[in-house]
Amino acid sequence: MAKRIVVASGKGGVGKTTLALALALAFARRGKRVLLVDFDDLRCADLLLGVADRVVYDWGDVLNKNCELNDALLDAGAISLLPCPTDYGTFTPAQVREMMRGYAQQFDVLIFDAPAGIGTGFSLACAAARTGIVVALPDPTSVRSACRTAQEMESQGVKETRLILNRAVKRDIRRGLLLNIDDVIDRSEVQLIGIVPEDRALRYAAMKPGFFSPDAISFLPLSSIAGRLEGENIPLIFS
Protein backbone atom coordinates (compact mmCIF):
# COMPACT_ATOMS: atom_id res chain seq x y z
CA MET A 1 0.00 0.00 0.00
CA ALA A 2 1.37 3.43 -0.91
CA LYS A 3 2.37 5.73 1.93
CA ARG A 4 -0.11 8.63 2.11
CA ILE A 5 1.05 11.81 3.84
CA VAL A 6 -0.73 15.15 4.18
CA VAL A 7 1.31 18.29 4.92
CA ALA A 8 -0.72 21.05 6.60
CA SER A 9 -0.63 23.91 9.11
CA GLY A 10 -3.14 26.34 10.56
CA LYS A 11 -1.10 29.27 9.30
CA GLY A 12 -0.09 30.20 5.77
CA GLY A 13 3.46 30.89 4.69
CA VAL A 14 5.16 28.51 7.13
CA GLY A 15 6.66 26.32 4.41
CA LYS A 16 4.07 23.58 3.76
CA THR A 17 4.47 23.56 -0.01
CA THR A 18 8.24 23.91 0.11
CA LEU A 19 8.58 21.03 2.58
CA ALA A 20 5.96 18.86 0.84
CA LEU A 21 7.97 19.20 -2.35
CA ALA A 22 11.33 18.71 -0.64
CA LEU A 23 10.03 15.57 1.09
CA ALA A 24 8.69 14.30 -2.22
CA LEU A 25 12.18 14.76 -3.70
CA ALA A 26 13.78 13.12 -0.65
CA PHE A 27 11.57 10.04 -1.12
CA ALA A 28 12.41 10.01 -4.83
CA ARG A 29 16.13 9.95 -3.94
CA ARG A 30 15.37 6.89 -1.87
CA GLY A 31 14.14 5.20 -5.02
CA LYS A 32 10.41 5.70 -4.43
CA ARG A 33 7.83 6.55 -7.07
CA VAL A 34 6.33 9.74 -5.70
CA LEU A 35 3.20 11.71 -6.53
CA LEU A 36 2.79 15.21 -5.11
CA VAL A 37 -0.86 16.26 -5.08
CA ASP A 38 -1.65 19.97 -4.85
CA PHE A 39 -4.73 20.63 -2.69
CA ASP A 40 -4.25 24.41 -2.57
CA ASP A 41 -6.69 26.10 -4.94
CA LEU A 42 -4.24 29.01 -5.22
CA ARG A 43 -1.89 26.48 -6.91
CA CYS A 44 1.79 26.76 -6.06
CA ALA A 45 3.39 23.37 -6.53
CA ASP A 46 3.40 23.58 -10.35
CA LEU A 47 5.29 26.88 -10.17
CA LEU A 48 7.85 25.53 -7.72
CA LEU A 49 8.39 22.53 -9.97
CA GLY A 50 8.68 24.72 -13.08
CA VAL A 51 5.83 22.90 -14.88
CA ALA A 52 3.11 25.59 -14.69
CA ASP A 53 3.07 25.98 -18.50
CA ARG A 54 2.30 22.31 -18.99
CA VAL A 55 -0.77 22.07 -16.74
CA VAL A 56 -3.80 20.93 -18.77
CA TYR A 57 -5.90 18.86 -16.37
CA ASP A 58 -6.19 18.73 -12.61
CA TRP A 59 -7.75 16.33 -10.09
CA GLY A 60 -11.08 18.19 -10.48
CA ASP A 61 -11.11 17.04 -14.12
CA VAL A 62 -10.51 13.46 -12.98
CA LEU A 63 -13.45 13.64 -10.55
CA ASN A 64 -15.64 15.30 -13.18
CA LYS A 65 -14.65 12.56 -15.64
CA ASN A 66 -13.19 15.06 -18.11
CA CYS A 67 -10.06 12.91 -18.26
CA GLU A 68 -8.54 9.64 -17.04
CA LEU A 69 -6.37 9.36 -13.91
CA ASN A 70 -3.12 9.40 -15.89
CA ASP A 71 -4.07 12.30 -18.19
CA ALA A 72 -3.93 14.67 -15.21
CA LEU A 73 -0.41 13.64 -14.12
CA LEU A 74 2.56 15.87 -14.95
CA ASP A 75 6.02 14.43 -15.22
CA ALA A 76 8.17 16.78 -13.13
CA GLY A 77 11.47 14.91 -13.36
CA ALA A 78 12.10 12.90 -10.21
CA ILE A 79 8.43 13.06 -9.17
CA SER A 80 4.96 13.42 -10.68
CA LEU A 81 2.53 16.22 -9.91
CA LEU A 82 -1.25 16.24 -9.82
CA PRO A 83 -2.44 19.88 -9.96
CA CYS A 84 -5.32 21.35 -7.97
CA PRO A 85 -8.52 22.75 -9.54
CA THR A 86 -8.98 26.48 -8.98
CA ASP A 87 -12.34 25.79 -7.33
CA TYR A 88 -13.19 22.93 -4.93
CA GLY A 89 -16.71 22.79 -6.35
CA THR A 90 -18.82 20.20 -4.56
CA PHE A 91 -16.07 17.58 -4.37
CA THR A 92 -16.26 15.37 -1.30
CA PRO A 93 -13.62 13.59 0.82
CA ALA A 94 -15.15 10.25 -0.22
CA GLN A 95 -14.58 11.07 -3.90
CA VAL A 96 -10.96 12.08 -3.22
CA ARG A 97 -10.37 8.89 -1.21
CA GLU A 98 -11.68 6.77 -4.07
CA MET A 99 -9.55 8.64 -6.66
CA MET A 100 -6.41 8.24 -4.53
CA ARG A 101 -7.00 4.48 -4.36
CA GLY A 102 -6.36 4.53 -8.10
CA TYR A 103 -3.12 6.53 -7.85
CA ALA A 104 -1.92 4.39 -4.94
CA GLN A 105 -1.63 1.48 -7.40
CA GLN A 106 1.11 3.25 -9.37
CA PHE A 107 3.07 5.14 -6.70
CA ASP A 108 4.92 4.25 -3.50
CA VAL A 109 4.34 7.61 -1.81
CA LEU A 110 1.50 10.11 -2.20
CA ILE A 111 2.10 13.54 -0.62
CA PHE A 112 -0.86 15.90 -0.24
CA ASP A 113 -0.03 19.62 0.01
CA ALA A 114 -2.87 21.26 1.97
CA PRO A 115 -3.85 24.94 1.83
CA ALA A 116 -3.61 27.06 5.00
CA GLY A 117 -6.39 26.71 7.53
CA ILE A 118 -8.87 23.92 8.22
CA GLY A 119 -11.52 24.55 5.54
CA THR A 120 -12.67 22.54 2.52
CA GLY A 121 -9.24 22.17 0.89
CA PHE A 122 -7.81 20.91 4.16
CA SER A 123 -10.57 18.28 4.53
CA LEU A 124 -10.06 17.10 0.96
CA ALA A 125 -6.27 16.95 1.49
CA CYS A 126 -6.74 14.83 4.63
CA ALA A 127 -9.30 12.51 3.04
CA ALA A 128 -6.91 9.81 1.82
CA ALA A 129 -4.01 10.43 4.22
CA ARG A 130 -2.82 8.04 6.90
CA THR A 131 0.01 10.25 8.21
CA GLY A 132 -0.30 13.96 8.89
CA ILE A 133 2.61 16.37 9.09
CA VAL A 134 1.96 19.77 10.60
CA VAL A 135 4.51 22.48 9.90
CA ALA A 136 5.25 25.25 12.39
CA LEU A 137 7.80 27.99 12.78
CA PRO A 138 9.55 27.94 16.17
CA ASP A 139 7.27 30.51 17.77
CA PRO A 140 4.38 30.07 20.23
CA THR A 141 1.49 31.07 17.93
CA SER A 142 2.69 28.92 15.08
CA VAL A 143 3.20 25.87 17.33
CA ARG A 144 -0.23 26.31 18.92
CA SER A 145 -1.92 26.58 15.55
CA ALA A 146 -0.06 23.49 14.28
CA CYS A 147 -1.20 21.47 17.32
CA ARG A 148 -4.78 22.54 16.75
CA THR A 149 -4.43 21.51 13.10
CA ALA A 150 -3.11 18.10 14.17
CA GLN A 151 -6.22 17.56 16.32
CA GLU A 152 -8.38 18.53 13.37
CA MET A 153 -6.48 16.05 11.16
CA GLU A 154 -7.17 13.27 13.63
CA SER A 155 -10.86 14.09 13.61
CA GLN A 156 -10.74 13.78 9.80
CA GLY A 157 -9.42 10.22 10.17
CA VAL A 158 -5.65 10.77 9.88
CA LYS A 159 -4.06 8.02 11.99
CA GLU A 160 -0.72 9.50 13.07
CA THR A 161 0.42 13.11 13.26
CA ARG A 162 3.95 14.52 13.42
CA LEU A 163 5.39 18.04 13.72
CA ILE A 164 8.14 19.63 11.63
CA LEU A 165 9.70 22.81 12.96
CA ASN A 166 10.72 24.91 9.99
CA ARG A 167 13.07 27.86 9.55
CA ALA A 168 14.91 27.24 12.79
CA VAL A 169 17.87 29.56 13.41
CA LYS A 170 20.25 28.35 16.13
CA ARG A 171 21.53 31.83 16.99
CA ASP A 172 18.01 33.19 17.49
CA ILE A 173 17.00 30.17 19.57
CA ARG A 174 20.07 30.75 21.78
CA ARG A 175 19.12 34.42 22.16
CA GLY A 176 15.57 33.49 23.18
CA LEU A 177 14.04 35.05 20.06
CA LEU A 178 12.63 31.70 18.93
CA LEU A 179 11.33 28.81 21.02
CA ASN A 180 13.96 26.27 21.95
CA ILE A 181 13.36 22.67 21.03
CA ASP A 182 12.59 21.51 24.58
CA ASP A 183 9.92 24.22 24.86
CA VAL A 184 8.39 23.07 21.60
CA ILE A 185 8.29 19.48 22.81
CA ASP A 186 6.71 20.63 26.10
CA ARG A 187 4.10 22.82 24.42
CA SER A 188 3.11 20.38 21.74
CA GLU A 189 1.17 17.15 22.04
CA VAL A 190 2.39 16.24 18.56
CA GLN A 191 5.58 14.23 18.22
CA LEU A 192 8.43 16.17 16.63
CA ILE A 193 9.74 14.39 13.52
CA GLY A 194 12.30 16.92 12.37
CA ILE A 195 13.77 20.39 12.46
CA VAL A 196 14.53 22.17 9.19
CA PRO A 197 16.90 25.12 9.40
CA GLU A 198 16.47 28.48 7.73
CA ASP A 199 18.02 27.83 4.33
CA ARG A 200 18.57 30.23 1.43
CA ALA A 201 18.23 27.31 -0.96
CA LEU A 202 14.62 26.86 0.22
CA ARG A 203 13.96 30.60 0.45
CA TYR A 204 14.65 31.01 -3.26
CA ALA A 205 13.31 27.62 -4.35
CA ALA A 206 10.65 29.17 -6.60
CA MET A 207 13.27 31.06 -8.63
CA LYS A 208 15.99 28.47 -8.62
CA PRO A 209 14.96 24.88 -9.35
CA GLY A 210 17.27 22.15 -8.07
CA PHE A 211 17.14 23.52 -4.54
CA PHE A 212 17.04 20.05 -3.01
CA SER A 213 20.68 19.16 -3.37
CA PRO A 214 23.32 17.75 -1.01
CA ASP A 215 24.99 21.20 -0.83
CA ALA A 216 21.92 22.70 0.86
CA ILE A 217 21.96 22.82 4.67
CA SER A 218 18.38 21.54 4.76
CA PHE A 219 19.25 18.44 2.69
CA LEU A 220 20.27 16.16 5.55
CA PRO A 221 17.46 17.19 7.92
CA LEU A 222 14.87 16.62 5.17
CA SER A 223 16.41 13.30 4.10
CA SER A 224 16.33 12.21 7.75
CA ILE A 225 12.64 13.10 8.01
CA ALA A 226 11.92 10.92 4.96
CA GLY A 227 13.87 8.11 6.64
CA ARG A 228 11.94 8.49 9.89
CA LEU A 229 8.66 8.41 7.95
CA GLU A 230 9.84 5.06 6.59
CA GLY A 231 10.31 3.83 10.15
CA GLU A 232 14.08 4.27 10.41
CA ASN A 233 15.50 5.20 13.77
CA ILE A 234 17.47 8.35 12.93
CA PRO A 235 18.40 10.52 15.94
CA LEU A 236 17.05 14.04 15.94
CA ILE A 237 19.92 16.43 16.59
CA PHE A 238 19.77 20.23 16.53
CA SER A 239 22.09 21.98 18.96
Ligand SMILES: Nc1ncnc2c1ncn2[C@@H]1O[C@H](COP(=O)(O)OP(=O)(O)O)[C@@H](O)[C@H]1O
Ligand atom coordinates in the same frame (compact mmCIF):
# COMPACT_ATOMS: atom_id res chain seq x y z
N1 LIG B 1 13.50 26.34 5.73
C1 LIG B 1 13.28 27.47 5.02
N2 LIG B 1 14.26 28.40 4.92
C2 LIG B 1 14.05 29.56 4.23
N3 LIG B 1 12.92 29.86 3.60
C3 LIG B 1 11.90 28.98 3.67
C4 LIG B 1 12.03 27.74 4.37
N4 LIG B 1 10.85 27.06 4.25
C5 LIG B 1 10.03 27.85 3.50
N5 LIG B 1 10.65 29.00 3.16
C6 LIG B 1 10.08 30.11 2.39
O1 LIG B 1 8.89 30.53 3.05
C7 LIG B 1 7.95 31.02 2.11
C8 LIG B 1 6.62 30.33 2.30
O2 LIG B 1 6.76 28.97 1.97
P1 LIG B 1 5.57 28.10 1.37
O3 LIG B 1 6.11 26.72 1.22
O4 LIG B 1 4.96 28.74 0.19
O5 LIG B 1 4.55 28.17 2.60
P2 LIG B 1 3.05 27.64 2.71
O6 LIG B 1 2.87 26.55 1.73
O7 LIG B 1 2.95 27.17 4.14
O8 LIG B 1 2.16 28.81 2.47
C9 LIG B 1 8.55 30.78 0.74
O9 LIG B 1 9.15 31.99 0.29
C10 LIG B 1 9.62 29.72 1.00
O10 LIG B 1 10.67 29.80 0.08
Ligand SMILES: [Mg+2]
Ligand atom coordinates in the same frame (compact mmCIF):
# COMPACT_ATOMS: atom_id res chain seq x y z
MG1 LIG C 1 1.43 26.27 0.21
